[in-house]
Amino acid sequence: MARKKTTTKKKTTTKKMSLRPSKQNTIILGSLLILFSMALFFSFVSFYFTWQDDQSLLSEFADRNEQAKNLLNKFGASVSHFFVYKGFGLASLIFTVLLCITGLYLFLNLDKKGLLKKWIWGLIFMIWISVAFGFVAETHPLLGGLVGYEMNDFLKDYTGTIGVVLILIFGLVFILVRFFKFSPDSMAKAFAKGEKTIKDSKSTKTVKESINDERDTPITEPVEEKPVVIDTYTHKKDIPHLEKEDNPKDDFQVNVPVEEEESENLNMEVEKIVEEKEETDNIADKLVQDFGEFDPTLELGNYKFPTIELLDQHGSTGGITINQEELEENKNKIVETLKNYKIGISQIKATIGPTVTLYEIVPEAGIRISKIKNLEDDIALSLAALGIRIIAPIPGKGTIGIEVPNKNASIVSMRSVIASSKFQKAEMQLPIAFGKTISNETFVVDLAKMPHLLMAGATGQGKSVGLNAVLTSLLYKKHPAEVKFILVDPKKVELSIYNKIERHFLAKLPDSEEAIITDNAKVINTLNSLCIEMDNRYELLKTAMVRNLKEYNAKFKARKLNPNDGHKYLPYIVLVIDEFADLIMTAGKEVETPIARLAQLARAIGIHLIIATQRPSVNVITGIIKANFPARIAFRVTSKIDSRTILDTQGADQLIGRGDMLYTQGNDVTRIQCAFVDTPEVDKITEYIGSQRAYPNAHELPEYSGEESGTSIDYEIADRDAMFREAAEVIVTAQQGSASLIQRKLKLGYNRAGRIIDQLEAAGIVGPFEGSKARQVLVQDLVALDHLLSNEGN
Numbered sequence: 114m115a116r117k118k119t120t121t122k123k124k125t126t127t128k129k130m131s132l133r134p135s136k137q138n139t140i141i142l143g144s145l146l147i148l149f150s151m152a153l154f155f156s157f158v159s160f161y162f163t164w165q166d167d168q169s170l171l172s173e174f175a176d177r178n179e180q181a182k183n184l185l186n187k188f189g190a191s192v193s194h195f196f197v198y199k200g201f202g203l204a205s206l207i208f209t210v211l212l213c214i215t216g217l218y219l220f221l222n223l224d225k226k227g228l229l230k231k232w233i234w235g236l237i238f239m240i241w242i243s244v245a246f247g248f249v250a251e252t253h254p255l256l257g258g259l260v261g262y263e264m265n266d267f268l269k270d271y272t273g274t275i276g277v278v279l280i281l282i283f284g285l286v287f288i289l290v291r292f293f294k295f296s297p298d299s300m301a302k303a304f305a306k307g308e309k310t311i312k313d314s315k316s317t318k319t320v321k322e323s324i325n326d327e328r329d330t331p332i333t334e335p336v337e338e339k340p341v342v343i344d345t346y347t348h349k350k351d352i353p354h355l356e357k358e359d360n361p362k363d364d365f366q367v368n369v370p371v372e373e374e375e376s377e378n379l380n381m382e383v384e385k386i387v388e389e390k391e392e393t394d395n396i397a398d399k400l401v402q403d404f405g406e407f408d409p410t411l412e413l414g415n416y417k418f419p420t421i422e423l424l425d426q427h428g429s430t431g432g433i434t435i436n437q438e439e440l441e442e443n444k445n446k447i448v449e450t451l452k453n454y455k456i457g458i459s460q461i462k463a464t465i466g467p468t469v470t471l472y473e474i475v476p477e478a479g480i481r482i483s484k485i486k487n488l489e490d491d492i493a494l495s496l497a498a499l500g501i502r503i504i505a506p507i508p509g510k511g512t513i514g515i516e517v518p519n520k521n522a523s524i525v526s527m528r529s530v531i532a533s534s535k536f537q538k539a540e541m542q543l544p545i546a547f548g549k550t551i552s553n554e555t556f557v558v559d560l561a562k563m564p565h566l567l568m569a570g571a572t573g574q575g576k577s578v579g580l581n582a583v584l585t586s587l588l589y590k591k592h593p594a595e596v597k598f599i600l601v602d603p604k605k606v607e608l609s610i611y612n613k614i615e616r617h618f619l620a621k622l623p624d625s626e627e628a629i630i631t632d633n634a635k636v637i638n639t640l641n642s643l644c645i646e647m648d649n650r651y652e653l654l655k656t657a658m659v660r661n662l663k664e665y666n667a668k669f670k671a672r673k674l675n676p677n678d679g680h681k682y683l684p685y686i687v688l689v690i691d692e693f694a695d696l697i698m699t700a701g702k703e704v705e706t707p708i709a710r711l712a713q714l715a716r717a718i719g720i721h722l723i724i725a726t727q728r729p730s731v732n733v734i735t736g737i738i739k740a741n742f743p744a745r746i747a748f749r750v751t752s753k754i755d756s757r758t759i760l761d762t763q764g765a766d767q768l769i770g771r772g773d774m775l776y777t778q779g780n781d782v783t784r785i786q787c788a789f790v791d792t793p794e795v796d797k798i799t800e801y802i803g804s805q806r807a808y809p810n811a812h813e814l815p816e817y818s819g820e821e822s823g824t825s826i827d828y829e830i831a832d833r834d835a836m837f838r839e840a841a842e843v844i845v846t847a848q849q850g851s852a853s854l855i856q857r858k859l860k861l862g863y864n865r866a867g868r869i870i871d872q873l874e875a876a877g878i879v880g881p882f883e884g885s886k887a888r889q890v891l892v893q894d895l896v897a898l899d900h901l902l903s904n905e906g907n
């Protein structure tokens with residue numbers, strides 16, 4: 114086992130390395146090219162002075178006793194012989210320059226767009242120069258090199274001397290026009306400029322003289338006042354106007370066009386200077402250009418999403434069968450019952466859902482709504498049906514709704530909701546298809562928006578199926594890189610089917626064997642670890658200057674965040690706790706506090722909680738939990754009080770069970786028939802996913818050393834936390850040794866409060882860890898504490 118683990122770890126590191134090499138390797142390659150080009154340059158230059166002496170050594174390269182005079186010894190002599198003598202002669206130096214430029218581009222990681230152009234022009238220069246030298250200095254082979262000599266010879270054989278001259282002139286013209294951008298115009302301008310600058314120096318003198326001589330007022334005015342006006346406008350446009358109007362003299366007019374021409378030329382140069390691209394954003398652009406956006410799914414690139422065929426139809430063919438007689442009968446009974454109570458109906462309409470039919474009635478004018486509401490039980494009695502719910506009035510409509518269960522409820526299969534286009538096309542971060550509403554519409558919500566979910570209902574009413582529907586929805590929509598689950602299952606059997614996808618979708622503490630947590634003590638550690646993960650994620654978001662996980666991941670994908678600074682793609686984490694009541698009964702505040710903290714703060718950083726409970730009593734669903742779980746689902750409960758505890762309103766007590774549920778995310782309550790997914794189906798899905806290539810391990814949560822690990826630590830007095838004394842006073846005053854108390858009173862983080870508790874234990878102020886109970890406080894009062902602490906140093 115251990116062996117297996119190490120090899121897999123190695124694999125991941127090599128994989129990670131391979132993502133980064135380009136940047137480091139280009140720097141190395143760049144410096145290598147620069148140094149190599151320098152070596153070539155020195156070799157070539159010194160070759161001109163030493164080639165005669167070294168020529169005899171060329172054939173004795175391997176002989177160590179022989180030494181060449183070239184600055185780079187035999188290497189220099191050989192390479193230069195090849196490049197200079199047998200190659201391009203003096204023009205070979207251009208090659209070293211090109212090599213050096215390439216090295217610099219790589220070393221400084223510059224945009225390599227212009228590099229190819231430089232090489233093409235460099236080679237054209239090399240050929241032209243070597244041919245030119247070959248032509249003018251035929252007897253000096255080192256100037257033109259063998260290439261120059263041979264090409265010259267070749268051309269001469271076919272075109273004669275004049276032909277070679279013409280070809281060389283054409284080459285020169287080509288280079289001047291295309292590379293140096295020479296044109297007859299620009300040459301003429303350059304000449305004119307030369308002349309004018311000479312003239313300028315003369316003319317400024319004459320202007321000054323002429324100012325003094327003749328026109329005093331028209332010239333002194335603009336000279337003194339106008340510059341102030343000019344300052345507020347662009348110089349280029351205003352100066353000419355003023356000067357032209359006021360000074361029709363030739364001397365002034367000459368100055369103006371010269372300036373304009375200069376600015377034209379300057380404009381040309383300005384266009385070339387486009388060197389702003391040095392920000393991280395643009396580096397990111399380049400990275401995105403080079404490698405594309407970061408793809409978090411790449412590590413499991415071949416991952417196949419589960420297919421719809423893995424899910425059963427459960428006998429439902431999608432349509433709902435409702436008996437027309439039943440409809441008519443129910444309508445008549447409703448109308449009659451209401452008539453008995455002197456409530457007239459002006460209109461009635463039925464909407465058939467999978468389990469219930471909604472009869473919408475519009476009462477006659479003047480009828481009080483509360484009257485109908487009070488008749489709920491009577492209507493139920495006359496319809497002889499359980500689970501009647503009256504919605505008076507239906508929010509957003511001017512009608513009163515009466516929900517009557519269908520005699521033959523149809524099952525809403527998970528398959529039908531997963532296959533629905535509403536779910537398939539859902540552009541949500543964490544889409545969940547719960548089931549179908551009363552009007553037979555697939556109900557899809559985004560867990561990321563909820564942002565946490567509380568599920569409650571009496572036993573056997575469909576909670577576990579509901580949890581499976583949530584998890585299945587996510588498995589059908591999300592890649593293993595995008596979401597991780599932490600599953601807490603005190604019943605040990607409900608969620609164990611998800612073990613198969615441990616290395617794909619589950620997250621766990623570093624040292625734990627099982628990914629699915631069944632032990633309540635471990636839940637505390639996991640929750641605290643999640644709190645650390647939350648703090649870490651907030652830190653990452655802060656440095657990335659984004660507000661939530663979505664923006665963070667988008668920025669990371671666009672390669673704007675450097676993995677070397679600790680940034681990484683952050684998957685959503687969904688914590689599912691089945692049987693929360695059990696947990697809160699055994700661990701109490703120790704779970705409630707981290708859960709509340711996570712629920713309050715974790716929404717922005719992609720940690721979402723789903724807690725399910727059988728016992729919806731107030732000591733389980735406490736105020737603090739309720740306040741932080743706006744999205745709630747109630748399956749059937751046994752009493753109105755339970756319904757109120759979950760939903761803050763009654764109604765859940767009138768559900769018919771078997772997945773009939775009420776969903777609220779604030780004010781509105783929606784009745785939904787939960788989609789049914791059976792254990793064998795989930796089994797097939799997890800099998801399908803589990804048989805595919807997985808990550809080496811389950812996603813690791815940050816390490817959390819619980820309070821129990823600190824029992825034997827002997828803390829030095831000097832190492833104590835700055836808040837140690839305050840914490841000791843809080844604990845002694847309250848006579849309750851718990852980290853969460855310190856945390857609350859002193860507003861400290863988990864880790865710090867935990868450390869202080871350890872230090873208090875080491876100082877003998879509190880007793881050892883006692884599981885879910887608070888530690889015993891060993892100091893009676895503040896006087897005793899003072900005494901203890903002041904005697905400590907002695």
Ligand SMILES: Nc1ncnc2c1ncn2[C@@H]1O[C@H](COP(=O)(O)OP(=O)(O)OP(=O)(O)O)[C@@H](O)[C@H]1O
Nearest residue numbers: 571572573574575576577578727771772787788789
């Ligand atoms: N959406 C549904 N559609 C049809 N039948 C359902 C649905 N949900 C639950 N049932 C039926 O109710 C039974 C009990 O459901 P489930 O196991 O989810 O209940 P539970 O609330 O989790 O119970 P417990 O709390 O005891 O675990 C299921 O075996 C199934 O037959």
